[in-house]
Amino acid sequence: MKAGRVLSMIMLGALALAVASTGCKKKPKAGSGVDDFGGMIGTPVGPEGYGMAMNPDDLQAVASQFSPIYFDYDSSQINAGQRSSLEEIADFLQANPSTGLIVEGHCDERGSNEYNLALGERRALAVRAYLIGLGVGADRIQTKSYGEERPASLGHDESSWSQNRRAEFSLF
Amino acid sequence: MTRNIWTFITCGLLFSAAAVHAQSADIIISKGTDKTTIDASPFGASDPAGRMFIQVLTADLVRSGWFARGAQGASEYILSGSAGGGGGFVAQCRVAARGRSGTVFDRSYRGDANEVRRLAHEAADDILKALTGRDGMASARIALVGTLSGHKELYMADADGQGLVQLTGHKSVSITPSWHPDGDRLYYTSYAKGFPAIYELNLRGGSIDRVANYAGLNTGGVVSPDGRWMAMILSRDGNPELYVRRMPNGDPVRLTSTRRSAEASPTWSPDSRQIAFVSDMSGRPQVYVVGREGGQPRRLTLRGSENVSPDWGPNGLIAYSSRIGGRYQVCVLDPRSGDVKQITAPDADYEDPSWAPDSRHIAATRSIAYRSSVYLLDTLGDPPVALIDQKGDWTAPAWSPGR
Incomplete structure (x- = not known):
C-alpha cells in the first residue's frame, strides 16, 4: 500500500521532471486571459503565476494519472476509501509548487440540472477542502462544477450513475 | 376522458397526503375549460x-x-x-x-x-x-436549450414552436436561459470560456457579455420583474449560496449561509420582494422562499422527496417539478394558502416548468426514455401539446414576458 503510493509518486515526479525540462516554452491557457466577449464584470478566475513549469498537454498527462474520487448518491462527503487518492494528489502538488489544480465536480443524471450544478460544486469544494487540510495552498485549487453535463458513463443504471458521481482533476 | 379519471384519482391522493402534512389542498379537477x-x-x-x-x-x-x-x-x-x-x-x-x-x-x-x-x-x-379581457401568450417567445448543433446551445421559438432560431454558438455547454423583464435580454450559464459563468445576451444588438465570473460556480442568474435586481447562485465564499446584486453590476450580497447544503434555481415573486429557490438544507432538495433583504428562509414544499425548478408566475403561483411515484411531475403551488395542484400525468417526466404570460399555460421539458422535448401544459386541463418538432433534445424552456 505505502510502497505502491511511493512508487506512483516517483513515477509522477519523473514525468513532471521530464516535461518540466522540455515543455516550458508553451504558454499555458489557464488564467484570466483576455475577455473577448467584452464588458466583463466580476473577478477573473485563475490566480496568476501558476502553470509556468509544464506545458498544458504534459500537465494533463500527469492529471490523467489521478484517479477520480467517487461519491454516494446526493452526497458530497468524501468516503474513507478515497482518501489515499487525495493524499497522492496532495503529495504531487507539494512536490510541484508551481502547479495549480482544477477539481471538476460531476453528478449522475438524476435530479434537476440546476440542483446538480450546485451539488457538483459541493463535491469539488469538499475535495478542495480535503486537499487544503493536507497542506495544499488554497489559492492553488480551483473548482468547476459540470453538474450532470459531462457523464463518464452513458448508461442509465446504478453502475453508470456510480461512475458519474465523481470529482476529476486537471492541472494548470 | 381517461385523463379526467386519472386526474381525479391523483387529486384524491394529493388530498390525503396533504392532509397528513397539514398542507391544505384545494385541488381543482382538471377537465379543460368550456370553449x-x-x-x-x-x-x-x-x-x-x-x-x-x-x-x-x-x-x-x-x-x-x-x-x-x-x-x-x-x-x-x-x-x-x-x-x-x-x-x-x-x-x-x-x-x-x-x-x-x-x-x-x-x-x-x-x-x-x-x-x-x-x-x-x-x-x-x-x-x-x-x-x-384576458392576456394571451401568442405574441410571446420561448427561449430554450437544444442539442441540434451537437452542443447545448440557446435557441428561441415563437409561442407556437415555429420560427426556431439558434441564439448562441459557443460550442460548449450553454444552459438555464431566463429573460430580462424588458423582453430584449436573456441570461444564461455557459462554459464558453472554461468555467461556468453567467452571460447576458442582447437580442436587439446580438452582443454577449459575461456578467458574473467569480471563482467557482456562477449560475441561476434571474432578473427581478421590476428589472432592478439579479438573483444568482455563486460559490465564491466557499459553498453554493443564493446572492442578490443590484442591476446591472452591483456587488452580490449573500442571502443564505448554509455551509452544509446547496442552493439552486432562484425565481422572483411578481412584486420583486421575495425569491423562491431550491435548497437541500432539510437533506433533500425542496423549495424555500426568502425576502430580497435576506432572513430565515421558509420551506414552501412540504411533501415529496424532491421538489425542484420553481418558477414564480405573474399570477403569484409557483410551478415546480416534484418527484411523485418515481417520476417528475409539474405541480402548481399557491404560496399564500399552501394549496398544491398536480397538472401532469405520469406518462412521462415533466421538468423545468415556466409560466406563460397568459398565467394559464406552462412550458416544460417532457422526457420519455431519456429523450427530451418541450411541451405546452395547460393548468386548466387541456392535454399537453408538443412545441418543438426538431431533431435532438430540447430542454429548459423559458417564456418571455408578455407584451
Whole structure:
C-alpha cells in the first residue's frame, strides 16, 4: 500500500521532471486571459503565476494519472476509501509548487440540472477542502462544477450513475 | 376522458397526503375549460401569405384554450376580413357576435411579407383580449436549450414552436436561459470560456457579455420583474449560496449561509420582494422562499422527496417539478394558502416548468426514455401539446414576458 503510493509518486515526479525540462516554452491557457466577449464584470478566475513549469498537454498527462474520487448518491462527503487518492494528489502538488489544480465536480443524471450544478460544486469544494487540510495552498485549487453535463458513463443504471458521481482533476 | 379519471384519482391522493402534512389542498379537477366557438370560414385570404395569416391566427386562438373552431352558422363569434400581400402585407380582422349587429373587434395589421406570422400572433392576442379581457401568450417567445448543433446551445421559438432560431454558438455547454423583464435580454450559464459563468445576451444588438465570473460556480442568474435586481447562485465564499446584486453590476450580497447544503434555481415573486429557490438544507432538495433583504428562509414544499425548478408566475403561483411515484411531475403551488395542484400525468417526466404570460399555460421539458422535448401544459386541463418538432433534445424552456 505505502510502497505502491511511493512508487506512483516517483513515477509522477519523473514525468513532471521530464516535461518540466522540455515543455516550458508553451504558454499555458489557464488564467484570466483576455475577455473577448467584452464588458466583463466580476473577478477573473485563475490566480496568476501558476502553470509556468509544464506545458498544458504534459500537465494533463500527469492529471490523467489521478484517479477520480467517487461519491454516494446526493452526497458530497468524501468516503474513507478515497482518501489515499487525495493524499497522492496532495503529495504531487507539494512536490510541484508551481502547479495549480482544477477539481471538476460531476453528478449522475438524476435530479434537476440546476440542483446538480450546485451539488457538483459541493463535491469539488469538499475535495478542495480535503486537499487544503493536507497542506495544499488554497489559492492553488480551483473548482468547476459540470453538474450532470459531462457523464463518464452513458448508461442509465446504478453502475453508470456510480461512475458519474465523481470529482476529476486537471492541472494548470 | 381517461385523463379526467386519472386526474381525479391523483387529486384524491394529493388530498390525503396533504392532509397528513397539514398542507391544505384545494385541488381543482382538471377537465379543460368550456370553449367559445369561433367560425373563421368567412375570412378571405387572397394568396399564400393571407392563408398563412388566418391559419396561424386560428391555431393561436385554439391554443389559448378559450376558443374552439365552430361550425358555420352555429358559432358564437364570426371572424371575417381579408388578408394578402401585393406591395406589403395587410390583414383586416373583424369579429362579430352571432345574432348581434355590428362588430366587437375591428383592426388592421400591416407589415412586410416576412412578418405575417408575427402579425397573426399579435391579432390573436388582440382578439383574445377584446373578447375575454384576458392576456394571451401568442405574441410571446420561448427561449430554450437544444442539442441540434451537437452542443447545448440557446435557441428561441415563437409561442407556437415555429420560427426556431439558434441564439448562441459557443460550442460548449450553454444552459438555464431566463429573460430580462424588458423582453430584449436573456441570461444564461455557459462554459464558453472554461468555467461556468453567467452571460447576458442582447437580442436587439446580438452582443454577449459575461456578467458574473467569480471563482467557482456562477449560475441561476434571474432578473427581478421590476428589472432592478439579479438573483444568482455563486460559490465564491466557499459553498453554493443564493446572492442578490443590484442591476446591472452591483456587488452580490449573500442571502443564505448554509455551509452544509446547496442552493439552486432562484425565481422572483411578481412584486420583486421575495425569491423562491431550491435548497437541500432539510437533506433533500425542496423549495424555500426568502425576502430580497435576506432572513430565515421558509420551506414552501412540504411533501415529496424532491421538489425542484420553481418558477414564480405573474399570477403569484409557483410551478415546480416534484418527484411523485418515481417520476417528475409539474405541480402548481399557491404560496399564500399552501394549496398544491398536480397538472401532469405520469406518462412521462415533466421538468423545468415556466409560466406563460397568459398565467394559464406552462412550458416544460417532457422526457420519455431519456429523450427530451418541450411541451405546452395547460393548468386548466387541456392535454399537453408538443412545441418543438426538431431533431435532438430540447430542454429548459423559458417564456418571455408578455407584451
